[in-house]
Amino acid sequence: SAVISQKPSRDICQRGTSLTIQCQVDSQVTMMFWYRQQPGQSLTLIATANQGSEATYESGFVIDKFPISRPNLTFSTLTVSNMSPEDSSIYLCSVVAGGYEQYFGPGTRLTVT
Amino acid sequence: QKEVEQDPGPLSVPEGAIVSLNCTYSNSAFQYFMWYRQYSRKGPELLMYTYSSGNKEDGRFTAQVDKSSKYISLFIRDSQPSDSATYLCAMTPAAGGFKTIFGAGTRLFVKA
Numbered sequence: 001s002a003v004i005s006q007k008p009s010r011d012i013c014q015r016g017t018s019l020t021i022q023c024q025v026d027s028q029v030t031m032m033f034w035y036r037q038q039p040g041q042s043l044t045l046i047a048t049a050n051q052g053s054e055a056t057y058e059s060g061f062v063i064d065k066f067p068i069s070r071p072n073l074t075f076s077t078l079t080v081s082n083m084s085p086e087d088s089s090i091y092l093c094s095v096v097a098g099g100y101e102q103y104f105g106p107g108t109r110l111t112v113t
Numbered sequence: 114q115k116e117v118e119q120d121p122g123p124l125s126v127p128e129g130a131i132v133s134l135n136c137t138y139s140n141s142a143f144q145y146f147m148w149y150r151q152y153s154r155k156g157p158e159l160l161m162y163t164y165s166s167g168n169k170e171d172g173r174f175t176a177q178v179d180k181s182s183k184y185i186s187l188f189i190r191d192s193q194p195s196d197s198a199t200y201l202c203a204m205t206p207a208a209g210g211f212k213t214i215f216g217a218g219t220r221l222f223v224k225a
Contacts, residue, residue: 040121040217042217042218043203043215094156101162102159102203102213103158103159104149105156106154107154109154
């Protein structure tokens with residue numbers, strides 16, 4: 001299994017500012033995933049982060065808006081840049097352990113005013 | 114058409130009832146099927162995992178996959194108030210978290 005923590009748990013930010021979300025895993029993992037969960041909608045994958053290489057972004061998400069760092073095998077950050085109210089969402093960090101079991105962090109609840 | 118369709122509910126049942134949660138999908142390449150439970154203000158937690166068609170039972174929970182109909186179900190027997198949560202189905206063509214597609218989730222309320 002994997003235990004994932006995220007910081008901050010929630011934040012209220014002004015439009016135009018940036019927020020960096022931290023994700024810490026209790027074991028070394030190759031790949032980390034960042035998701036967005038908007039009310040009433042399914043989890044949407046933003047990007048996949050490998051240690052030591054550039055993150056791979058899904059369609060509709062770009063590095064300038066959501067830069068990701070992956071400095072080691074237990075840690076990653078996601079920055080939401082130049083925020084607008086449309087970025088208000090829950091952001092979730094996830095890892096895969098044991099081959100197929102996907103574990104999620106508690107999420108960061110972001111409100112942009 | 115979404116790749117995965119899931120009725121958002123809410124679904125309200127009395128304690129002890131049998132709950133049936135369902136998803137349909139359109140991509141025949143999906144091979145791995147999962148159900149996650151998400152409590153309010155928490156991240157999703159994996160409940161059940163099934164490969165290909167068939168049934169899988171774990172305590173009060175039973176997962177069914179019918180690939181011919183592109184239909185998956187989660188049954189909860191003897192439902193408890195602690196089962197009140199949002200249940201998300203998820204599926205992927207390959208293990209490892211790649212290209213996992215999630216349903217929007219069904220909110221379940223079990224009344225004492």
